[in-house]
Amino acid sequence: MKKFLKVLFLFIYIMAVGEFAMRAISSYINIYDIEMLKYAKKLKKRSNNPSLSHEHTPGRQYKLMGVDIKLNSLGHRNLDLEYQKNNYESRIHIIGSSIALGWGVEEKNTFSSILQKKLNLNQNIKKNIFVINGGIGNTNTQHHYHLLKDQVDLTKPDVIILQYFINDAEIIKKKKNNIILKYSYFTAFLYNRFKTYNFSGTLSNYYAQMYDENNLGWRLAIDSIKNLQNLSKRKNIKLVILFIPDFHNFSGDNQLVGLYEKIINKFEEMDITVINTYDSLSNEFKSDARKSWVASDDPHPNSKAHKLIANDLYNFLTDQKNGSFFE
Numbered sequence: 479m480k481k482f483l484k485v486l487f488l489f490i491y492i493m494a495v496g497e498f499a500m501r502a503i504s505s506y507i508n509i510y511d512i513e514m515l516k517y518a519k520k521l522k523k524r525s526n527n528p529s530l531s532h533e534h535t536p537g538r539q540y541k542l543m544g545v546d547i548k549l550n551s552l553g554h555r556n557l558d559l560e561y562q563k564n565n566y567e568s569r570i571h572i573i574g575s576s577i578a579l580g581w582g583v584e585e586k587n588t589f590s591s592i593l594q595k596k597l598n599l600n601q602n603i604k605k606n607i608f609v610i611n612g613g614i615g616n617t618n619t620q621h622h623y624h625l626l627k628d629q630v631d632l633t634k635p636d637v638i639i640l641q642y643f644i645n646d647a648e649i650i651k652k653k654k655n656n657i658i659l660k661y662s663y664f665t666a667f668l669y670n671r672f673k674t675y676n677f678s679g680t681l682s683n684y685y686a687q688m689y690d691e692n693n694l695g696w697r698l699a700i701d702s703i704k705n706l707q708n709l710s711k712r713k714n715i716k717l718v719i720l721f722i723p724d725f726h727n728f729s730g731d732n733q734l735v736g737l738y739e740k741i742i743n744k745f746e747e748m749d750i751t752v753i754n755t756y757d758s759l760s761n762e763f764k765s766d767a768r769k770s771w772v773a774s775d776d777p778h779p780n781s782k783a784h785k786l787i788a789n790d791l792y793n794f795l796t797d798q799k800n801g802s803f804f805e
Contacts, residue, residue, distance in 0.1 A: 493662075493665070501663050508543050508544055508773060508776075509775070510543075510773065510775045510776040512663050513542050513543050514615070514616075515663065516540065516542055517540075517542050517547075517615060518532075518616075520538065520540040520542075521534055521535055521538050521540055521542075521547060521549060522534060522535060522614075523535045527624060527625075527628060529620070529621075529624040530621055530624055530625060531616075531617075531621065531650055531651070532614075532616070533553055533614070533625065534549050534553030534554075534614055535549070535553065536549060536550065536551045536552060536553045537549060537550070537551055542581075542582075543581065543582035543772060543773065543776070544582070545582060545583060545584050545585075546584075546585070547579070547585075548585070552612075552629060552632065552633070553612075553614070554610055554611050554612050555579055555580065555585060555588070555590075555611040555613065556585075556590070556591075556609070556610060556611045559608065559610070559632075559633060561632060561634075563634045566604075566605055566606055567605060567606050567607075567608060568605045568606070568607050568608070568636045568637070568803075568804045569607075569608045569609075569610060569633060569634060569635045569636055569637070570593070570594075570607065570608070570609045570610065570635060570636070570637045570638075570639060571610040571612060571626065571629075571630070571633050571635035571637070571638050571639070572590050572609065572610060572611055572612055572613065572639045572641060572720075573612045573613070573622040573623075573625065573626050573638065573639070573640055573641065574612070574613045574617075574622060574639075574640065574641025574642070574643070574720075574722075575613060575614070575615060575616075575617050575618075575622075575641065575643055575646065576613060576614070576615035576616070576778060577613065577641060577643055577722055577778060577779060578590065578611060578612070578613025578641040579611065579613030579614060579615055580611070580613065580784065581615060581772065581776075581778045582772030582773065582776060582778050582780065583772065583778075583779075583780065583781050583784055584781070587781035587784055587785070588611060588784055589784040589785070589787040589788040589791065590609045590610075590611040590613075590788075591609070591611070592784065592785055592788035592792075593609050593788045593791050593792055593795075594607055594608065594609035596788065596792045597609075597792065597795070597796075597804075600796060602796075603796075603804050604804075605804050607804065610633055610635065612625065612626065612629070612633075613641065616650065617650065618645075618646045618647065618648055618649070618650050618695075618699065619640070619642065619646045619647065619698075619699040619702045619703060620650075620698055620699065620702045621650065622640060622646075622702070622706075623702040623703070623705050623706045623709075624702075626638065626706065626709075627705075627709060630709065630713065630715075635715055636715065636716065636803070636804070637715065637716045637717075637718065637795075637803055638706070638710055638715050638716070638717050638718070639718050639719075639720050639791070640703070640706065640717070640718070640719045640720065641720045641722060642719050642720065642721050642722065642741075642745075643722045643724075644685055644722070644723060644724050644734070644737075644738070644741070645685075645688070645724075646699060647688050647689065647693070647695040647696040647698075647699040648688065648695055649694065649695045649698070680733075681724065681726060681727075681734070682733040682734055682737070685724070685734060685737055686737060689737060689740065689741065700744070700748075703719075703745070703748065703750070704748065707748065707750060716803060717750060717751075718750075718751050718752075718753060718794075719745050719750055719751070719752045719753070720752075720753050720755065720787070720790075720791065721738070721741070721742055721745075721752055721753065721754045721755060721756070722755055722779075722787070723738055723755065723756045723759065724777075725759075725767055725770050725771060725777040725778070725779060725783070726767055726777060727767050728756075728759055728760040728762075728763045728764045728767045728770070729764055729765075729767075730764070732760075735756070738754070738756055742754055753790055753791060753794050755786065755787050755790050758786045758787075758789065758790050759783060759786055759787075762782070762783075762786055763783070769782075770782065770783040
């Protein structure tokens with residue numbers, strides 16, 4: 479019994495010291511796993527929609543990865559909309575993951591904000607352009623469709639841009655909140671590191687399996703895009719897919735390039751326009767992909783990468799051969 483109590487005391491002591499140390503360190507240094515935990519606690523809530531795992535908590539604001547994330551009354555990272563849309567306004571509703579949200583990037587440097595500024599400086603566009611940043615972290619294409627479906631009659635967009643990242647075919651299951659993981663920084667850090675180190679294989683094999691024709695996640699992603707396409711047609715909204723590659727490798731021997739082509743070809747077979755950002759990102763970060771990251775342990779795109787993505791979007795939307803998006 480005494481031996482058990484000694485082991486138990488030692489365990490509690492290690493956990494307490496670890497928790498204190500993790501909280502102290504994370505107050506000075508941005509640690510990806512801890513910042514994601516704070517994001518879930520401070521800016522997310524469980525959704526009442528059975529098709530959604532979670533949503534942003536409207537009107538919340540918190541500093542994450544060293545930058546402020548301020549959400550409006552719809553949970554978007556932009557100013558509130560005037561729900562009464564006037565004839566001199568065009569709206570672009572961007573849906574997507576933490577990449578669209580602009581994780582680790584100041585709001586003014588997100589590709590949605592840059593795009594809005596560039597479009598409104600274009601004197602050939604006679605309307606005022608409002609770009610809605612509907613990105614939310616830890617989501618997939620199913621989530622993006624269902625959240626847009628709930629909000630489209632409020633935002634009244636003229637264009638929908640689906641930001642599609644290569645892991646958006648993952649299945650995200652609703653999970654019960656684990657109290658220890660929710661409130662203990664040290665336990666959450668250890669848990670996430672264990673999952674990372676327990677991963678076997680390569681990214682190329684992992685994604686290849688994800689995009690197998692029989693994989694449920696990929697089939698559900700396709701179904702969600704078809705639903706999004708049908709919704710857009712019913713409401714006379716233009717639909718574009720913004721394809722975002724993985725940020726670990728932009729070199730000439732990138733084994734994922736063939737898979738990118740397979741995904742894009744599938745979308746184009748569905749008669750959906752795709753903007754592929756790989757070439758722009760590869761040209762800039764071919765020698766060192768980490769220069770596109772927001773932090774050394776966080777491969778989300780930084781402000782420089784966001785600017786390149788915004789430029790690709792702007793060039794496409796203003797190219798007359800692609801049709802008029804702002805009539």
